[in-house]
Amino acid sequence: MSDTPQAAIAAQNLVRRFGHFTAVNDVSFQVQKGEIFGFLGPNGSGKTTVIKMLTGLLPLSGGEASVLSLDVRKDPESVRENIGYMSQNFSLYSDLTVTENLTFYGRIYGLSSDRLRKRMDEIAQLNGLGPYMNRLSAQLSGGWKQRLALGCAMLHEPKLIFLDEPTAGIDPVARRQLWDLLFELSAHGITFFVTTHYMDEAERCNHVAYIYFGKIIADGTPETLRELPEVRPEGTYRVEITTPQVTRALRIVRTVAGIRSATIFGQAIHALINDDLELEHLRELLLKQGIVVAEIRPLAPSLEDVFVELTYRHQTQSEAPRA
Numbered sequence: 380m381s382d383t384p385q386a387a388i389a390a391q392n393l394v395r396r397f398g399h400f401t402a403v404n405d406v407s408f409q410v411q412k413g414e415i416f417g418f419l420g421p422n423g424s425g426k427t428t429v430i431k432m433l434t435g436l437l438p439l440s441g442g443e444a445s446v447l448s449l450d451v452r453k454d455p456e457s458v459r460e461n462i463g464y465m466s467q468n469f470s471l472y473s474d475l476t477v478t479e480n481l482t483f484y485g486r487i488y489g490l491s492s493d494r495l496r497k498r499m500d501e502i503a504q505l506n507g508l509g510p511y512m513n514r515l516s517a518q519l520s521g522g523w524k525q526r527l528a529l530g531c532a533m534l535h536e537p538k539l540i541f542l543d544e545p546t547a548g549i550d551p552v553a554r555r556q557l558w559d560l561l562f563e564l565s566a567h568g569i570t571f572f573v574t575t576h577y578m579d580e581a582e583r584c585n586h587v588a589y590i591y592f593g594k595i596i597a598d599g600t601p602e603t604l605r606e607l608p609e610v611r612p613e614g615t616y617r618v619e620i621t622t623p624q625v626t627r628a629l630r631i632v633r634t635v636a637g638i639r640s641a642t643i644f645g646q647a648i649h650a651l652i653n654d655d656l657e658l659e660h661l662r663e664l665l666l667k668q669g670i671v672v673a674e675i676r677p678l679a680p681s682l683e684d685v686f687v688e689l690t691y692r693h694q695t696q697s698e699a700p701r702a
Contacts, residue, residue, distance in 0.1 A: 385411045385412045386409045386410065386411060386412070386445075387410050387411065387412045387413075387414070387446070387447060387538070387539050387570040388408075388409065388410040388416075388433060388444070388445070388446050388539070388570075388572065389409050389444065389445045390406060390407055390408050390409070390429075390433065390442070390443075390444045391407050391442055391443045391444070392405050392406070392407055392441065392442035392443070393405070393406040393407070393429065393432060393439060393441070393442035393443075393444060394406075394439065394440045394441030394442050395425075395428050395429075395432055395437060395439065395440050395441075396440040401593060402425050402428045402593055403425045403428050403429055403432065403593050404593040404594050405441075405442070405594065406425070406429060406442070406590065406593070406594065406595050407442075407595065408588050408595060408598050410570060410572060410586065411570075411586070412538070412568070412570055413565060413568055413569075413570055414565075414570055414571070414584075414585045414586050415561060415562075415565050415570075415571045415573060415583070415584045415585050415586075416570070416571065416572050416573065416584060416585070416586045416587070416588070417573055417574075417575060417580065417581045417583075417584030417586070417587040417588070418430075418572060418573065418574045418575075418587075418588055418590065419574070419575060419576070419581055419587065419588070419589045419590070419686065420589055420590035420591055421591065421592075421690075423592070424590045424591055424592050424593065425590050425592070425593045426543070426574045426590060427467065427543055427574070429590070430464075430541050430543055430572070430574070432444065432451070433446055433451060433458075433541070433572075434446075434455075434458060434459060434462060434464055434541060435451055435455025435456070435458045435459055436455075436459075438452075439451065439452060446458045446461075446462065446539065447461050447462070447538060447539055449461065460535075461537060461538070461539070462537050462539045462540065462541060463532035463533050463535070463537040463539070463540035463541065464532060464540070464541045464543075465528050465529055465531075465532045465540065465541065465542045465543065465545055466543050467543045467544050467547065471516040471524060471527060471528060471531075472516065473515065473516055473517035474515065474517065475515070475516060476512065476513050476514060476515055476516070477508055477511050477512045477513070477514055477516060477519070477527055478499070478512045478513060480516055480527060480531060481495075481499050481502065481527075481530060481531060481534065482495065482499070484531040484534055485498065485499070485534045485535075488534055488535040489535075490534065490535060495534070498534050498535075498536070499534075502530040502533065502534065503530075505560075505563070505564070506526045506527075506529065506530045506560060507526065507560075508523075508526060508527060508530060511523060511527075520549075520553065521548055521549040521550070521553060522549045522550065522552070522553025522554075522556060522557065523553075525545055525546070525549060525553070525557055526557065526560070528545075529542070529545070529557075529560070533564075533569070537569070538568065538569060538570060539569070539570045539571075539572070540564075540569060540570070540571055540572070541572045542561075542571060542572065542573045542574070543574050544574050544575060544576065545557065545573065545575075546558075546575065546577065546580065547576070554577070554580070558580065558583055561573075562583075578681065578682050578683040578686075581601070581682045582601055582681070582682055584601065585600065586599070586600055587599065587600070587601055587604060587682065589685075589686055589689065591689070591690060591693055596689050596690075596693055597685065597686070597689055601682055604682065604685045605679065605680045605681075605682070605684075605685060607685065607689075609688060609689060609692055610680050610684065610685050610688050610689070611680065612639075612651075614653060614654050615639060615651055615652060615653055615654060616651075616652065616654060616677055617649060617650065617651055617652075617677065617678045617679070617680050617684065618649075618650050618652055618658065618661075618675055618676065618677055618678055619644075619647050619648070619649055619650075619674070619675070619676055619678040620632065620647060620648040620650060620661075620665075620672060620674075620675050621646060621647045621672070621673040621674040621675075622646070622647070622648070622665070622670055622671060622672050622673060623646065623671060623673070624669075624670050624671060625643055625645075625646055625647065625648060626643070627670065628648060628665060628670045628672075629641060629642075629643055629648055631664075631665060631668050631670060632648055632650060632665070635656075635661065635664060636656075637652055637653040637655065637656035638650050638651070638652050638653075638656065639651040639652065639653070640687075640688070640691070642687060644681075644683075649678060649681075649684060651684075651688070658675045658676075661675060662675055
């Protein structure tokens with residue numbers, strides 16, 4: 380397999396079948412060393428299956444993959460020894476303290492007593508776990524449980540860590556704090572492969588791929604994805620319409636000639652419109668329908684705009700009649 384010298388992960392034409400069902404279909408991408416790589420897609424699209432293939436937990440039905448220059452097919456055991464993996468259902472032992480959980484996983488990784496003690500001290504300082512070392516994990520908040528789970532996954536000093544929806548179910552402050560920690564660890568040379576449903580987290584990644592029912596439909600930096608021709612078709616631009624009557628305004632906007640698509644973002648509407656539709660004319664149309672418009676302004680597409688547009692496009696293609 381051809382991969383760049385800096386590739387922490389190189390996946391080429393990955394396929395995974397379960398009986399007659401193809402869960403992952405011809406998936407290819409690379410993750411460079413030191414990146415925070417965001418892997419996004421709807422539930423059931425194949426994100427966790429791809430992780431399990433790359434970590435050697437599921438055999439490949441087709442294709443090739445290398446992780447830290449190790450062949451996943453030929454040497455899955457070495458792959459698992461050299462990576463960290465924090466699954467969606469990472470199992471901390473609730474009746475053990477933070478120290479006891481770290482000790483248990485350190486012994487699973489085969490760390491010597493001296494190395495384990497040193498790594499636990501480093502992780503306690505880096506992950507902020509110091510004040511909680513003697514607390515039962517059951518008594519930790521969701522955010523601190525995730526920090527402990529991450530600490531367990533990095534005890535053996537892996538250069539690559541897989542995080543499967545690490546912020547699911549924790550509050551916004553804890554989410555931000557965990558991401559601050561990931562940035563700090565990334566600065567130390569650790570590569571992260573992160574699955575997430577949160578668009579604000581995708582915006583923080585160096586590199587993003589979007590999988591839609593087993594196929595990669597977008598792969599690049601957030602900046603390059605925003606410039607995709609499917610997202611910014613020739614002769615169109617995006618606008619944000621801010622109004623306190625956003626739900627009613629959306630119904631009206633979707634009937635206006637020249638508006639290609641529209642959806643709600645908080646107290647505003649993001650719309651893709653034709654170049655020849657003037658913003659003042661759009662404002663007047665809404666005012667005639669009794670909609671108070673606080674502001675209409677041009678808008679750069681967000682990653683959510685990107686993924687919504689690509690999803691709609693692929694849904695339309697899959698629903699189109701075949702010759």
